[in-house]
Amino acid sequence: xxxxxxSNVRVVPAILCLAVCAAGFVDGTRPPAPYRLDYPPGFxxxxxxxxxxxxxxxxxxxxxxxxxxxxxxxxxxxxxxxCHVQEKAFSDGLAFSTGVGGTPVARNSMxxxxxxxxxxxxxxxxxxxxxxxxxFPLTDPHEMGQSLAISARKISMMPRYALLFKQxxxxxxxxxxxxxxxxxxxxxxxxxxxxxxxxxLDGRYRPTAEEQxxxxxxxxxxxPTRAIRGANCARCHGGVKTYMELFHNNGLDSxxxxxxxxxxxxxxxxxxxxxxxxxxxIALTAPYMHDGRFNTLDEVLDHYSEHVKQSPSLSPVFRxxxxxxxxxxxxxxxxxKKQVIAFLHMLTDSTFTTDPRFSDPRTIxxxxxxxx
Amino acid sequence: MKKYFFALCLVFxxxxxxxxxxxxxxxxxxxxxxxxxxxxLKYPEAGLLPHTTVxxxxxxxxDHRYGGIIVSDLLLKAGVTLGKDLKGENLTKYVMVEASDxxxxxxxxxxxxxxxTDRAIILADEMDGKPLPAGDGPxxxxxxxxxxxxxxxxxxxxxxxxxxx
Numbered sequence: 231x232x233x234x235x236x237s238n239v240r241v242v243p244a245i246l247c248l249a250v251c252a253a254g255f256v257d258g259t260r261p262p263a264p265y266r267l268d269y270p271p272g273f274x275x276x277x278x279x280x281x282x283x284x285x286x287x288x289x290x291x292x293x294x295x296x297x298x299x300x301x302x303x304x305x306x307x308x309x310x311x312x313c314h315v316q317e318k319a320f321s322d323g324l325a326f327s328t329g330v331g332g333t334p335v336a337r338n339s340m341x342x343x344x345x346x347x348x349x350x351x352x353x354x355x356x357x358x359x360x361x362x363x364x365x366f367p368l369t370d371p372h373e374m375g376q377s378l379a380i381s382a383r384k385i386s387m388m389p390r391y392a393l394l395f396k397q398x399x400x401x402x403x404x405x406x407x408x409x410x411x412x413x414x415x416x417x418x419x420x421x422x423x424x425x426x427x428x429x430x431l432d433g434r435y436r437p438t439a440e441e442q443x444x445x446x447x448x449x450x451x452x453x454p455t456r457a458i459r460g461a462n463c464a465r466c467h468g469g470v471k472t473y474m475e476l477f478h479n480n481g482l483d484s485x486x487x488x489x490x491x492x493x494x495x496x497x498x499x500x501x502x503x504x505x506x507x508x509x510x511x512i513a514l515t516a517p518y519m520h521d522g523r524f525n526t527l528d529e530v531l532d533h534y535s536e537h538v539k540q541s542p543s544l545s546p547v548f549r550x551x552x553x554x555x556x557x558x559x560x561x562x563x564x565x566x567k568k569q570v571i572a573f574l575h576m577l578t579d580s581t582f583t584t585d586p587r588f589s590d591p592r593t594i595x596x597x598x599x600x601x602x
Numbered sequence: 603m604k605k606y607f608f609a610l611c612l613v614f615x616x617x618x619x620x621x622x623x624x625x626x627x628x629x630x631x632x633x634x635x636x637x638x639x640x641x642x643l644k645y646p647e648a649g650l651l652p653h654t655t656v657x658x659x660x661x662x663x664x665d666h667r668y669g670g671i672i673v674s675d676l677l678l679k680a681g682v683t684l685g686k687d688l689k690g691e692n693l694t695k696y697v698m699v700e701a702s703d704x705x706x707x708x709x710x711x712x713x714x715x716x717x718x719t720d721r722a723i724i725l726a727d728e729m730d731g732k733p734l735p736a737g738d739g740p741x742x743x744x745x746x747x748x749x750x751x752x753x754x755x756x757x758x759x760x761x762x763x764x765x766x767x
Contacts, residue, residue: 276749355704474704476703477702495627545703545737546737
């Protein structure tokens with residue numbers, strides 16, 4: 231297990247100055263340089279960047295400072311980074327995070343990775359862009375609990391931000407809109423594309439026999455009549471990003487306590503329907519599901535294999551997939567579950583979770599560990 | 603006392619049920635985008651429009667009789683450029699079909715036009731004379747003779763006509 235003890239944390243204004251000088255132009259007369267978003271060609275270019283918020287080096291830097299800025303909360307104790315911790319692939323290890331009020335939020339904090347390719351945010355997909363998404367946790371009374379107007383006023387009184395905003399926007403004016411745009415820019419840079427799975431796809435990693443079997447099971451749909459065994463994961467988590475922007479009722483409950491998308495649409499077919507999230511870094515983002523009910527990947531695999539609950543809104547993919555003829559559930563063997571989990575561990579990207587570009591800029595970053 | 607408590611529970615259960623029923627909306631398909639008369643097709647009303655039958659195999663390997671509305675008829679009703687108007691830049695238009703689970707597929711607009719093809723693509727609301735199964739309907743795209751069923755989108759909620767850029 232990797233040592234996760236934090237290195238000494240020190241305030242380093244010199245680093246900020248250097249970073250600002252490298253990122254943009256102090257006189258604010260020239261537009262900030264674009265931020266280069268690097269990703270493998272296989273990820274595709276169906277990315278989601280609004281025309282009115284291009285990703286720039288200076289904008290990303292502001293966003294990074296703001297992402298870890300506790301002054302954006304009403305009690306100055308909570309930042310985005312409080313519930314989205316880099317070491318945990320920007321999740322927080324809790325079933326439900328607690329915000330400024332100390333009460334648990336309604337749903338599990340989602341991991342933040344490869345949001346550049348997302349078009350619908352939150353477990354119910356209600357936000358159409360990262361800019362819209364960011365407003366909710368910032369202002370929700372159970373999360374950070376502060377209006378954008380007050381946040382803008384507080385940030386404008388903090389000296390370090392004047393130069394950062396001038397670099398990003400051409401003047402020092404701090405507004406709520408600029409705050410959410412900068413945070414969105416930073417979040418778009420959180421690209422996880424250097425896991426053993428990526429290196430395997432690139433011919434630079436040889437999976438173990440267990441991982442290889444897990445990969446085959448992950449991608450295969452079960453066909454017992456043709457003796458094909460499968461875990462059917464790729465139906466909802468397929469493709470190189472393991473994310474397809476699909477929303478399903480995956481049979482957690484026959485009577486869901488949280489109605490999910492039905493709350494938005496009023497359609498009974500949407501009852502208990504939630505996002506099928508990316509599985510990138512999934513081994514780091516426990517507990518699992520929208521309510522964090524499963525503590526381990528073993529519990530998740532047990533659910534999909536044996537415990538899917540029938541209901542009228544259960545998604546079709548869970549109704550008819552079984553490794554047994556006329557079976558009512560997926561019915562994976564114990565060794566097959568272990569193989570799938572071995573493959574899921576291939577999705578852990580240690581360079582992502584230690585990348586100094588994504589860390590709190592108030593700390594001295596550690597050098598990223600060399601990829602195994 | 604126990605009797606009154608039971609009666610009270612029944613009243614509350616009835617109220618909760620009534621609230622649930624009033625908040626439930628009928629399923630519909632929104633037809634929008636490059637259309638001069640966009641509209642929303644609601645489930646019960648779809649049955650009043652002329653229907654066509656298409657026979658195709660489903661994942662179970664069996665032939666099924668699907669009844670539904672020809673998609674190009676819906677697009678014509680929405681004022682989409684079909685027939686004599688489907689030429690020039692309009693041939694760069696495509697149709698994005700969206701499902702309630704977020705699934706999306708596209709067809710080139712010309713794939714749907716009767717002057718380009720005899721292949722029927724319907725928005726089905728019946729299978730073998732009955733409403734579609736819960737997980738498939740109430741609306742499903744059925745593409746006649748297409749080998750893979752991947753574009754036979756289940757639980758359709760939207761049909762958007764867009765220009766390719």
